[in-house]
Amino acid sequence: MLRKIRLAFATLCFALITLLFLDFTGMLHGWFGWLAKIQFLPAVLALNVGVVLFLVILTLICGRVYCSVICPLGVLQDVMAWIGRKFKKRKKLPYSYSPAISWLRYGMLGIFIIALVAGFSSLAALLAPYSSYGRIANNFFQPLWQWSNNLLAYFAERAGSYAFYETDVWLKSWSTFIIAVATFVVLAVLAGRNGRTYCNTICPVGTVLGFLSRYSFFRIMIEPDKCNECSLCARNCKAACIDIKEHKVDASRCVTCMNCIDKCSHGAISYTTPKKVPKQMNETRRRFFTVTALVAVNSVLKAQKKKGDGGLATIEDKKIPERSTPIVPPGSLGIRHLTQHCTACQLCVSVCPNQVLRPSADLMKLMQPEMAYERGYCRPECTKCSEVCPAGAIRPITKADKSSIQIGHAVWAKKNCIPLTDGMECGNCARHCPVAAIQMVPSSPEDENSPKIPVVNVERCIGCGACENLCPARPFSAIYVEGHERHRIV
Known part of the structure; x- marks a missing residue:
């Protein structure tokens, strides 16, 4: 048997x-x-x-x-x-x-x-x-x-x-x-x-x-x-x-x-x-x-710190770029409003499913939520942080509202872009942009066959960070998000 x-x-x-x-x-x-x-x-x-x-x-x-x-x-x-x-x-x-x-x-x-x-x-x-x-x-x-x-x-x-x-x-x-x-x-x-x-x-x-x-x-x-x-x-x-x-x-x-x-x-x-x-x-x-x-x-503990591609090739950790203006969550209206109302309870940080929010290390905004995209990006369909904020620092928003709130805009870093540094086609940022704010164009206008590079439509970009997170360049992404002091509606 x-x-x-x-x-x-x-x-x-x-x-x-x-x-x-x-x-x-x-x-x-x-x-x-x-x-x-x-x-x-x-x-x-x-x-x-x-x-x-x-x-x-x-x-x-x-x-x-x-x-x-x-x-x-x-x-x-x-x-x-x-x-x-x-x-x-x-x-x-x-x-x-x-x-x-x-x-x-x-x-x-x-x-x-x-x-x-x-x-x-x-x-x-x-x-x-x-x-x-x-x-x-x-x-x-x-x-x-x-x-x-x-x-x-x-x-x-x-x-x-x-x-x-x-x-x-x-x-x-x-x-x-x-x-x-x-x-x-x-x-x-x-x-x-x-x-x-x-x-x-x-x-x-x-x-x-x-x-x-x-x-x-x-x-x-x-x-x-x-x-x-x-x-x-x-x-x-x-x-x-x-x-x-x-x-x-x-x-x-x-x-x-x-x-x-x-x-x-x-x-x-x-x-x-x-x-x-x-x-x-x-x-x-x-x-x-x-x-x-x-x-x-x-092994279970170490798996969370995986450093290899299939256990063979080294994967270099992404680093957070130096932003002139930090990024704060949609619904917070802007840095000033968040700073004035936030009690730094970090409830929003704990419920963020995409690991985008983390406590700030800035002495002026210590422990208040700040956004970074090396572990994930702010998905347009997620409104968790606005739903749990008890102090009104992040106001309740709908999914439709979030898709139209501009918390920042993408900036291209030419020195890190793979088509120029490695001579390989990429276009990852353009493919994954949820609002189609990025287009790939020839790096040389005179040559249609030249390596294609991203061009950002600043008026359309909402600063979600999908481009920065999914960019294969290491340790710094070839495209990153700069925050806005005050959020805009696009």
């Missing part, structure tokens, strides 16, 4: 992940795109702490079910192993126990980590399971899918139906195609002959999860009293991790496929918790769980 449940979930995950690579309409990603985000390595590189913690906890409880259910390359190897058995002369007895090659496993993991840290992403991609499957799906499965679609479109058109439409099938990269072919062939040979050899010798994710699964709460256990040493379990174990002579299962290599349970007719194998654990092992496990918990808590 457990094996059938595992097969059902594995088939569903494999099919949906594969369809994400095959889908040329873009419809499936809205529904099942999360399956790509729960892959272990992408989650680690994206610093997606929630997913990583989920997979770690799942492994500590259930063992390496990730490798046999969620990982598409792991499921593909199972398919290859099943096909390989069909071509074996001794179909019923294809596998045998082999000791773990720890030096190779941890050596490959070390090479993988060094490649990531040193920036050799191509080498890391060669070893990464999800990347490997992506290349195979993109170069093998996708063309077959598209050709099948085009064939259906051909017959549908002649039948007077346009339910299908033709798509272009083309080779995106010869080098990638060759690597995909080599990867597929190596996996087919290894899986067809020895099952999960790749998972337990090369795969860095398998090595990490294998280390964790040594301490898993549930695992495959053999009861010596019931075992008659028929070896059916060992000879059907794709991970080659069952030592029938010692009645032991190597939990670090076991992918919890449940094949052994299905084959044992004496009920000697079960998926359960260890009944008798040596005191030293208990102490080791306790220390491991303690360290894991501390690391998990620390």
